[in-house]
Amino acid sequence: MSDPQTAPASRERTGIRLGLWARGPSRWHIALTVVFLALLSVAPLWVEASGRGYLVTVLTRVVIFGLAAMSLDFVMGYGGMVSLGHATFLGAGAYTAGALTYHSLDGSRLLGIPGTDQALVTWPLATVVGALLGLVIGGLSLRTKGVYFIMATLAFNQMIYFLFNALEIYGGDDGVGLFAASRAIGPLDASDDIVFFYVCFAVLVVFTVILNLVVRAPFGRVVRGCRSNMARMAALGYQTYRYRLAAFALSAAITSLAGAMAVTESQFLSPSFAEWTESGELLIMVIVGGLGSLIGGVIGAGALFLLEELSIDITDNWQFFVGIGLLAIVLGAPRGLTGTLLGGRRSHD
Amino acid sequence: MTELSCRGLQKAFGGLVVTDDLALSVASGEIHALIGPNGAGKTTALAQLSGELRPDAGTVWLDDADITELSLPQRVHAGVARSYQISSVFRDFTARENVELALQAMDRHSFRFFRPAARNAARAERAGGLLDAVGLGEVAGSSAHRLSHGQTRQLEIAMAMASDPQVLLLDEPMAGMAPDEATRLAELIRSLAETVAVLLVEHDMDVVFSVADRISVLHQGSLIASGDPDQIRADPDVHRLYLRDDVES
Numbered sequence: 001m002s003d004p005q006t007a008p009a010s011r012e013r014t015g016i017r018l019g020l021w022a023r024g025p026s027r028w029h030i031a032l033t034v035v036f037l038a039l040l041s042v043a044p045l046w047v048e049a050s051g052r053g054y055l056v057t058v059l060t061r062v063v064i065f066g067l068a069a070m071s072l073d074f075v076m077g078y079g080g081m082v083s084l085g086h087a088t089f090l091g092a093g094a095y096t097a098g099a100l101t102y103h104s105l106d107g108s109r110l111l112g113i114p115g116t117d118q119a120l121v122t123w124p125l126a127t128v129v130g131a132l133l134g135l136v137i138g139g140l141s142l143r144t145k146g147v148y149f150i151m152a153t154l155a156f157n158q159m160i161y162f163l164f165n166a167l168e169i170y171g172g173d174d175g176v177g178l179f180a181a182s183r184a185i186g187p188l189d190a191s192d193d194i195v196f197f198y199v200c201f202a203v204l205v206v207f208t209v210i211l212n213l214v215v216r217a218p219f220g221r222v223v224r225g226c227r228s229n230m231a232r233m234a235a236l237g238y239q240t241y242r243y244r245l246a247a248f249a250l251s252a253a254i255t256s257l258a259g260a261m262a263v264t265e266s267q268f269l270s271p272s273f274a275e276w277t278e279s280g281e282l283l284i285m286v287i288v289g290g291l292g293s294l295i296g297g298v299i300g301a302g303a304l305f306l307l308e309e310l311s312i313d314i315t316d317n318w319q320f321f322v323g324i325g326l327l328a329i330v331l332g333a334p335r336g337l338t339g340t341l342l343g344g345r346r347s348h349d
Numbered sequence: 350m351t352e353l354s355c356r357g358l359q360k361a362f363g364g365l366v367v368t369d370d371l372a373l374s375v376a377s378g379e380i381h382a383l384i385g386p387n388g389a390g391k392t393t394a395l396a397q398l399s400g401e402l403r404p405d406a407g408t409v410w411l412d413d414a415d416i417t418e419l420s421l422p423q424r425v426h427a428g429v430a431r432s433y434q435i436s437s438v439f440r441d442f443t444a445r446e447n448v449e450l451a452l453q454a455m456d457r458h459s460f461r462f463f464r465p466a467a468r469n470a471a472r473a474e475r476a477g478g479l480l481d482a483v484g485l486g487e488v489a490g491s492s493a494h495r496l497s498h499g500q501t502r503q504l505e506i507a508m509a510m511a512s513d514p515q516v517l518l519l520d521e522p523m524a525g526m527a528p529d530e531a532t533r534l535a536e537l538i539r540s541l542a543e544t545v546a547v548l549l550v551e552h553d554m555d556v557v558f559s560v561a562d563r564i565s566v567l568h569q570g571s572l573i574a575s576g577d578p579d580q581i582r583a584d585p586d587v588h589r590l591y592l593r594d595d596v597e598s
Contacts, residue, residue: 213462213465214463216465216466216467217462217464217466218459218461218464218466219459219460219461219462220462221446221449221459222450222459224442225442225450228439228442231401231437232433232437232439233454234401234420234422235422235425235430235433236450236454236508237422237426237454237455238422238454239422243460
């Protein structure tokens with residue numbers, strides 16, 4: 001049979017240095033990623049030109065929640081860690097950015113620090129908070145296995161959710177509007193929805209590249225090996241816990257960034273970001289899009305939001321159609337939309 | 350010259366004693382076979398030597414170092430590798446990737462995030478060498494799940510060898526193999542044992558008596574005999590409890 005892994009050494013030198021250029025089956029997966037991102041990049045211009053400009057914010061949400069779903073796919077599809085608690089990090093990012101924004105509008109201080117609505121401050125800070133929270137939650141949850149891991153992540157999710165509910169200063173369970181906040185991203189004023197879309201899209205592209213590199217790098221191989229057979233990884237000499245924890249924290253950090261972006265987008269902070277059904281929705285996006293493909297998370301987010309837009313005119317109970325769609329996929333195309341588009345091809349090296 | 354040994358090894362699961370005051374040793378250059386009926390505690394003993402299972406009492410030594418407290422991954426880095434009775438290769442990786450993953454485990458760490466793993470030419474070459482050594486050079490690029498049972502067993506050995514171990518613990522490497530495959534694997538193990546200490550748990554008595562330099566017989570967690578193949582063949586206890594008519598002289 002043909003061997004994609006033993007390309008002659010000469011091609012190593014002529015290939016693109018960055019390393020995203022993959023050989024063999026992986027090439028199709030990267031082609032799909034590029035094509036989908038290209039389509040997404042022109043989508044706002046197209047909806048604007050066709051007189052449905054209100055859809056631009058929907059596309060922005062596809063990008064933001066797609067980023068979160070992609071980072072969930074990283075731990076789930078590649079690392080085999082099924083997290084039913086990723087809304088924890090979405091919420092943590094939202095509350096980090098939202099609280100800073102709230103205090104900047106209010107003129108008050110948060111733990112002695114003045115607030116700010118500058119995304120170049122709130123977004124990176126949310127990313128760091130997400131990483132730290134991921135280390136704590138992952139550190140404890142990864143001591144369990146299988147269904148207990150799922151339950152542990154869910155338990156933390158509930159704790160964080162009720163913590164946010166109890167924060168009366170940010171409106172408790174009602175949340176708080178931040179409509180007076182600017183959408184300043186460095187010197188750029190992104191209050192225009194199209195401009196804001198492209199800012200979010202740029203972030204998505206950066207992390208798509210990073211995660212695609214990571215899953216092919218030595219670190220990614222270890223993470224994938226742990227999904228496949230953890231006991232054997234230990235027998236090869238790997239301290240599996242620390243690699244899985246690092247992967248979980250990386251995913252938490254990116255999801256938290258998405259949470260911060262989401263609150264800047266909606267200009268409304270509420271505990272619903274951290275509701276466990278949000279964790280479920282991210283899971284649905286990943287499974288619809290295709291587990292273990294990265295871009296599948298974004299495709300899944302697109303499919304879900306599109307379905308919502310299409311069916312909301314017909315019925316308020318649009319979730320009914322999501323259910324039908326999800327059943328069709330798990331029964332008919334278990335590798336999701338990505339797997340269907342790529343045929344049986346493997347999505348990584 | 351390296352020697353793995355244990356003394357006073359004790360392990361019970363609830364009231365069931367599975368390892369009872371076990372003393373064993375295996376030195377480089379020899380194949381020491383551990384045999385015994387099902388449930389005698391062979392795999393449990395192996396798991397305590399490899400570090401997967403903590404003994405209730407007793408000590409495991411690698412030469413003069415007490416390694417009882419070392420975990421499985423730490424023992425691999427110290428030079429003790431093992432293979433599994435049930436093949437546990439990474440099925441969605443190619444044969445080469447399996448060996449590369451085993452080689453990569455010997456790096457100080459794998460927190461390398463950006464350069465593709467597949468682009469490490471030196472590692473690919475070493476993996477190729479190991480695959481050639483076990484006779485899998487031609488199927489290096491095949492997914493592991495496409496390999497035959499015998500080939501999977503060979504891949505197991507290549508992966509165990511990747512850590513360049515001084516001691517190799519093999520848990521029924523011949524299980525389920527066709528006779529000619531088993532013979533080839535026996536030859537391979539024989540050649541490995543020129544430099545490495547091999548502890549072999551095996552059910553195939555023909556293989557055991559043809560390759561082992563020393564044989565120890567476990568029964569209900571404790572050793573009932575230990576010696577060279579001729580001594581074991583002649584031991585009346587071993588015959589009564591285990592060998593019966595399996596081995597004709």
